[in-house]
Amino acid sequence: MINRLKALYYKYEELIAYAFWGVATTVINVAVFWLLHHFTGWNYIINATIAWILSVLFSYLTNKAFVFHSPSKSLMGDFLEMISFFSGRLATLFLEFLMLWIGITLMHQNQIVVKIVENVIVIAINYFWSKWLVFRNSENKKSAN
Structure with missing residues (x-):
């Protein structure tokens, strides 16, 4: 059973890592947006843009290192x-x-x-x-x- 689970994990390791880091990216995006919303007087478009830039940068770094091993x-x-x-x-x-x-x-x-x-x-x-x-x-x- 353990060997079967390991085999499944290795078969789908890239997709599992992509999903995990995708969730983390989403959390960062929402958290940055929320922080900017609550602590600045900026327009929501500015807040969303900053959150998007930071979350995509995080996504790039994690995809490079942990998903695609580039x-x-x-x-x-x-x-x-x-x-x-x-x-x-x-x-x-x-x-x-x-x-x-x-x-x-x-x-x-x-x-x-x-x-x-x-x-x-x-x-x-x-x-x-x-x-x-x-x-x-x-x-x-x-x-x-």
């Missing part, structure tokens, strides 16, 4: 990798806004349902963007010894 090759290589990561997240942020607008404003659907569906789509796109474009040269697989 070694640092050079400062310029890491910078380009980070730009690609942020570009993908920015693209899906705009896609998120578009899906929310279509689902809520144009189709008059339930906001929570639209947000959940949109979130699932965005998470999947972000995972594949990271796996296939950002960290494609990484040692993604560990052996199940």
Whole structure:
């Protein structure tokens, strides 16, 4: 039984790590937004933007180190990798806004349902963007010894 669980863990290790660090990223995003909301007089768009930047930076660092195991090759290589990561997240942020607008404003659907569906789509796109474009040269697989 233990060996079977270990085998399952190693088979899905990358997805488990992605989910764990994704939850941590979400907590950071919400916490930063909340702190800025309560301790500054700034507009919520500014607060959301700062929270998004910090959470995406955290996400990049944790995805690089703990999900896709992407070694640092050079400062310029890491910078380009980070730009690609942020570009993908920015693209899906705009896609998120578009899906929310279509689902809520144009189709008059339930906001929570639209947000959940949109979130699932965005998470999947972000995972594949990271796996296939950002960290494609990484040692993604560990052996199940």
